[in-house]
Amino acid sequence: MPANTTFAIDLDRCWGCGTCEVACALEKKSGPGTGRIKIEEVRGKNGEAIPGSLQGRGFVPILCQQCEDPACAAACPAGALSRDAAGFLAFDAELCLSCGLCESACPYGAIQLAADSGQPLRCDQCASRQSAGLLPACVQHCPGKALAIVAEGKEADRGTESGRGPKRAWSIGRVDYLSRGIGLSDRSPG
């Protein structure tokens, strides 16, 4: 997988349809309901605007954030999870004890244990597809075009042709969440 890419999620374009969840489960052949990307719905208090929705109904796709200091790797007693040279979370199935500590450790609920093997199911940004020159299954199929793989430093590629001004990004790892920052003007900090 290219070392210099970021997974970008444009909240302004996600309407929570769940296509990414199904595309992932099918691509990974891990059974119905096992998509490694999952969408959570967020409501603005009293209907106020939130990123992605002026009307206060937003959707946030959640997947492995590829943390700089991954809690799952720290928790793994067998060293099956680690950060590779390119900065992505790597997994060695041979070492995995199926203990489930990684799932408990992930602060973002982005690891699910396989029903059969008990091993972690987590997003690898479709490394095999990307090395074949393809987009991750969720990125290609997202009807709203909310998902993208972009080269770092090329933020421009993530944007959309927008008459509504620039977007900003927020990230804790190698997944960037984007939005026009709806509500910036009318929300007080804290």
Added chain:
Amino acid sequence: MEQAREKRKRFAAQVCGGLAGPTMGGAEPAPRFAAVEPASRPAARETDEPSASARFLFEATRRAAEAEGLEIIPTCCFSCNTACEVLAFREKATGRIVKIEGDPSSPVTHGVACAKGLAAADLLYNPGRIKRPLKRIEPRGAKPAACPASPASPTSQDFSGEAVPPGWKEISWDEALEEITSRLLKYRETDGAKSIAFLEGTRRGWSRVYSRLANAFGAPNHGAAGWAQCLWPRLVDCKVTFGGAQYPESCDFANTNCVIVWGSNPAATWPLQGAAIMDAAERGAKLIVIDPRLSETAAKADTWLRLKPGSDTDLALGFLHVIIAENLYDRDFVENWTVGFEELRSHVAWRTPEITEKLTEVSAAAIREAAIAFAATKHACISRCVSVDQTADSVQTCRALSILIAVTGNLDVPGGNILVSGRGERSQNSHEFILADTIPLEIQRERCGYERFPLLCGELSSVPSAHMPSLWRTVLTGDPYPIKAALIFGSNAAVSYTNTNVVTQAMEKLEFLAVCDLFMTPTAQMADIVLPASSWLERDNVISSFQTSLDYSVIQRKCSEPIGESRSDVDIVCELARRMGLGDLFWKDSEALYDYLLAPTGLSLRQAIEKRRLHAPLKYGNYLKSGFKTPSGKVELFSSVLASKSCAPLPPGSPRPKEEGKPEAEGQSKEAGKLGDAEYSLDFSTGARSIFFRHTENRRNPWLISQNPHPTVYINTETAASLGIAEGDLVEVQTPAGSARLHAKLERDLALNFVEAVPGWDGEGNINRALGWERFAEGIGTVPMRGLKCRIKKVSDAS
């Protein structure tokens, strides 16, 4: 599991907080900010040829497939009418379709596909597929015992593996078709063709050849569960207002500066259109969404108008009042191209925003603002879909929107509502193709509902057809004549009709029922003969639809050998026609039909398959050349045609449930009949949809049912609280006509005292069980599914 869900919820809130303000949600790891400049993206607007990057992605896909021993079959999906171009991946060694993906080289979809299409290989390998023609060996009414239940619902019967369903035996195609033919010919001889109902369902791409069979056979009682509730009201509107040109059905989103999405939720029901709308909104176009629920589409809106369910026509007329009062109408267009403007002006004169607020529960200020935004923005469009077909005044709701489009000068201009014409191929959607005039007028007059519903049963209808509630009543009562047999292709009638209990009683009363479908649906289980149909992956097709694209027709290519002995519906219809002595009016097989349809383009089906799609550039201002094929030659704001059919020439306004007369349905129990209307005090619609299903389809698909395992009913949070209903509770929705049980989904933003159910489930979750036939829309006989009344109870309290 639950813990992971909680963590995701917390993180989602953190992401939103992080994006909303620098000091919010900052307790966790330090966020990295970057202002992202806007940049261009491939426009959603279709171009003639795939871009270089699209071709590159397609080639990469092909190479990756090759490496895995797979070959790629380009085709288009028919999991819904959008017909997105997709790639089927076929294992070379076995011929098995292992996956389906969007086609990155498609100039229409740019590679996207929704969950329904991605998971569609299950259509081939689902163990429930019917593989050979079946004949009932147990008496009708006797339910087969001991069948494993499908995950969808405990009442749904499913059959696995090669086993023949209990109570049935496999027979040859020859025997099955011979029995159907001989039975139908015998009924025609003894009781007349009117004694046989030719029924169908949602188009699987073949339906007009089925209509042709019905008409060639001479059967006036042809119809579908949808039609009067789906698309036909819009098309009747197009006919009477614009002379048949379907201007309002397509929008030029690529060039628009304002979109009103009227009652539909394309994010869930028409993702490609949803994306086009979002592209427009991202570009800066104003997005106004009208819906009683904060739908996924409404969530993206600049303005969301939460109207009272079923008050659409009132709201549209209120808009017209503002637009005329503020002189924001297009004077040139109105003067040169319309008739009836002065009648319209006086018709809406009393409908001030303040009065409209009382009728629609949308604030007067919001009405004024939205109407002005729509009329003052050049150019603007209205996106409408099935919701406007399902009001209590269906055609008139559609008319009100067409009038809005016309008087604001948004007809067939860049950014407005536009006309999509064909790509040169013959259309199946013509009275000529379906041989509508073959049936003598005196026979047509015997069609169920003919006198009362001329817009559905007569020449103004896309397919002149029976009024289905009238037909089912005739089946039950034998009045005015017996209907003894039915042939049902691709319709899960026992689930998809309103007033389910009455319809299933009627179906049980039929002497002979033959059903053609993929699965042993509740409908197929009632049949005497079941024919196995093939899915879209097993056949070719030529798909020309405004629902697919503004400027392409797409070609579907067979990807798999038929499962078992299943056959394409078109082939079955052609073979039935031959056996009925109608062979000279039909084709040898489906390929011959598509060759015929494509002939004017100079292409055979085989050539078209290689070419994959036909293109014709969009043209604006078509009416400047051709005018309007209405009696006046202009857009008829005041409809002379409707007046001639004793229908209101201007939309009178949304009918109020309480103004309706005595219920005329026989579907009510005696107990329910005693209850006063006041008890049914909640507003009720069956308008919500899930992206994972189309109508009654896909509930057997494990990849999709796992995403949405239960029937859903949306309930306003406060309303639910007052009734002790919590999220996920099983709730009984009750009306005088019946009841259904669905799982509560609480919605804070739903209109107050509003209950909205998702239809399409079988068994006790089927909301159609709660929809009666108390009233029908004027002229067309639509069974209203918006603006109804119900009451709800938590199931533990229900009985």
